[in-house]
Amino acid sequence: MTELLTAAQMQAIEKAAIDSGDVTGLELMERAGQGVVEAIFEEWPELVDPAGGPAPQTPRGISEQKKRRAVVLCGPGNNGGDGFVVARLMKERGWEVEVFLYGDPSKLPPDARVNYERWCGGGGNVVHFASFNPWASHADVFMDAVFGTGLSRLVEKDIAKKLGEAAVIERFVAIDIPSGLCADSGKNLIDRDVETGASFASPASHLTVTFQYQKHGHRIGVCATSCGVVRTVDIGLDHKQAMRLLGRPYDPVSRRRADFSAIVSLFDNRTLLRGFSTLESYLDKAWSGKNGNKFTHGHALILSGGPGKTGAARLAARGALRIGAGLVTLGVPPSAQMEVASQITSLMLRRVEGGEGLAELLSDERLNALCLGPGLGMDRARDLVPVALQHTRATVLDADALSGFADAPDELFGMLHETCVLTPHGGEFARLFPDISEKLNAVPTKGPAYSKVDATREAAKRAGCVVLFKGPDTVIANPDGRCSVNSAHYERAAPWLATAGSGDVLAGFITGLLARGFDPMQAAETGAWLHVECARHFGPGLIAEDLPEQLPAVFRELGI
Numbered sequence: 192m193t194e195l196l197t198a199a200q201m202q203a204i205e206k207a208a209i210d211s212g213d214v215t216g217l218e219l220m221e222r223a224g225q226g227v228v229e230a231i232f233e234e235w236p237e238l239v240d241p242a243g244g245p246a247p248q249t250p251r252g253i254s255e256q257k258k259r260r261a262v263v264l265c266g267p268g269n270n271g272g273d274g275f276v277v278a279r280l281m282k283e284r285g286w287e288v289e290v291f292l293y294g295d296p297s298k299l300p301p302d303a304r305v306n307y308e309r310w311c312g313g314g315g316n317v318v319h320f321a322s323f324n325p326w327a328s329h330a331d332v333f334m335d336a337v338f339g340t341g342l343s344r345l346v347e348k349d350i351a352k353k354l355g356e357a358a359v360i361e362r363f364v365a366i367d368i369p370s371g372l373c374a375d376s377g378k379n380l381i382d383r384d385v386e387t388g389a390s391f392a393s394p395a396s397h398l399t400v401t402f403q404y405q406k407h408g409h410r411i412g413v414c415a416t417s418c419g420v421v422r423t424v425d426i427g428l429d430h431k432q433a434m435r436l437l438g439r440p441y442d443p444v445s446r447r448r449a450d451f452s453a454i455v456s457l458f459d460n461r462t463l464l465r466g467f468s469t470l471e472s473y474l475d476k477a478w479s480g481k482n483g484n485k486f487t488h489g490h491a492l493i494l495s496g497g498p499g500k501t502g503a504a505r506l507a508a509r510g511a512l513r514i515g516a517g518l519v520t521l522g523v524p525p526s527a528q529m530e531v532a533s534q535i536t537s538l539m540l541r542r543v544e545g546g547e548g549l550a551e552l553l554s555d556e557r558l559n560a561l562c563l564g565p566g567l568g569m570d571r572a573r574d575l576v577p578v579a580l581q582h583t584r585a586t587v588l589d590a591d592a593l594s595g596f597a598d599a600p601d602e603l604f605g606m607l608h609e610t611c612v613l614t615p616h617g618g619e620f621a622r623l624f625p626d627i628s629e630k631l632n633a634v635p636t637k638g639p640a641y642s643k644v645d646a647t648r649e650a651a652k653r654a655g656c657v658v659l660f661k662g663p664d665t666v667i668a669n670p671d672g673r674c675s676v677n678s679a680h681y682e683r684a685a686p687w688l689a690t691a692g693s694g695d696v697l698a699g700f701i702t703g704l705l706a707r708g709f710d711p712m713q714a715a716e717t718g719a720w721l722h723v724e725c726a727r728h729f730g731p732g733l734i735a736e737d738l739p740e741q742l743p744a745v746f747r748e749l750g751i
């Protein structure tokens with residue numbers, strides 16, 4: 192798994208490493224600057240030759256070779272210190288470097304101050320940020336070292352405006368994080384126009400170079416779409432020590448991390464494969480066919496709505512079947528029976544008129560995973576959800592099963608149990624958790640701001656079950672504190688996944704995995720990750736029906 196840290200966690204690790212005497216702050220800053228320079232040349236190898244800049248045209252049309260030029264924008268903290276290191280290293284490589292400083296050099300923190308002096312001592316010049324004119328500066332690379340993880344207040348509009356203007360120029364590099372974005376929440380922390388309330392956009396970089404660990408903000412909120420490419424460079428902090436410090440020591444006896452709650456993880460394919468391989472039944476019995484049969488692979492029940500509304504449940508059912516549930520039954524009201532019967536082949540169908548019918552069906556203990564919500568209709572949801580929850584089967588509640596309780600969320604919370612998974616999108620989340628949603632959507636006034644991670648964790652605690660808060664930055668939280676982000680950004684971006692019915696398929700994927708015996712957190716994480724993989728595998732032009740059909744190829748590529 193890949194750990195995502197908060198700014199405070201990163202600062203704590205850095206401080207502990209320095210306090211232990213293993214490393215000095217200056218050494219860390221030097222490694223950080225070095226990492227930025229290396230990342231720039233890896234990203235743009237054409238920049239390696241300092242004399243090989245594009246030949247500017249003279250008025251006579253004659254080309255001249257020129258030196259490469261960098262503009263480094265430094266701020267008042269250690270992020271600015273990194274900027275001074277980068278400036279010095281680029282100059283040593285033969286570049287022309289111009290440095291602008293926002294802040295008073297005499298107030299720089301000690302390590303940044305040392306690097307400011309090293310830069311000046313080496314003949315470097317520092318101009319006040321007020322004189323920086325993005326339109327008049329020319330450079331092969333602009334470096335944004337104004338604010339990093341220490342952003343604690345709203346950024347003045349003038350700074351943000353200049354950064355935004357510089358960022359339209361090719362090769363804008365953010366050191367640690369684009370300035371003005373909150374490292375914890377990924378939110379824009381730029382001051383608003385008092386009259387209109389409009390905020391200036393944060394700068395969008397082409398490359399962001401962060402240190403040792405990505406922060407939550409690199410994967411959630413507006414920041415996740417403002418970083419360009421993110422490169423994480425190693426600055427030599429000890430991983431085991433860091434995890435111990437953050438309350439997540441490795442327990443050699445159980446071979447597990449003792450506490451899952453301290454650190455948010457970025458769900459990735461390594462985590463996914465571990466999940467599958469620990470579930471022997473999935474690998475051995477399902478796919479090699481050694482011991483299993485359809486009854487040992489779980490039996491999912493997907494409840495459908497009435498006539499004309501059955502498509503969503505059918506999508507979910509197809510998802511559950513493709514992901515590996517042995518049997519999938521659609522529970523349909525009698526009025527929709529013909530409609531559904533004419534549309535399905537490998538799925539089974541049972542009439543479920545109302546709560547009583549569902550209770551009767553659930554007397555069959557083999558039905559081990561339920562899905563309610565897609566196309567269910569509010570009235571039917573209010574009728575069926577209490578019955579489903581009484582039977583304490585692993586249960587996914589989505590769409591109408593959530594919105595149906597908008598007037599009485601506490602009634603729903605009172606019925607939920609620990610093998611439930613709620614899969615709200617933003618609107619459904621706001622209906623169930625209005626106060627949490629309000630906090631999340633409030634215009635931030637300081638950093639670190641309340642984040643989607645904070646909101647999902649709080650919601651999971653209140654609901655007492657797993658909450659999967661959908662979006663390109665899907666956050667999944669368990670009441671025990673475990674939390675992960677399924678990020679569809681950067682190389683995993685799949686904007687075409689935002690299509691009608693895609694959420695229904697996701698609910699089906701999770702239900703299918705629950706039927707196979709995945710625990711709720713694992714089912715939610717795995718389902719969400721595979722959902723994005725299916726979208727990426729298909730590409731643009733995707734419609735929801737295509738998603739389940741990509742699973743065999745995605746499994747094959749993963750070696751499952």
Ligand SMILES: NC(=O)C1=CN([C@@H]2O[C@H](COP(=O)(O)OP(=O)(O)OC[C@H]3O[C@@H](n4cnc5c(N)ncnc54)[C@H](OP(=O)(O)O)[C@@H]3O)[C@@H](O)[C@H]2O)[C@@H](O)CC1
Nearest residue numbers: 205220267268269270338339340341342343344345346367
């Ligand atoms: N952690 C690590 O392992 C390593 C960290 N490293 C680097 O250090 C960076 C973190 O440094 P940092 O803590 O000094 O914070 P940083 O982002 O430079 O800003 C703080 C300054 O900005 C000010 N300020 C805040 N908001 C403001 C506003 N709106 N408008 C105006 N001013 C504002 C704030 O003022 P104050 O709030 O104190 O009054 C303070 O002066 C990190 O991102 C990484 O690049 C690497 O060197 C090596 C390893």
Ligand SMILES: [K+]
Nearest residue numbers: 335338368370
């Ligand atoms: K920055």
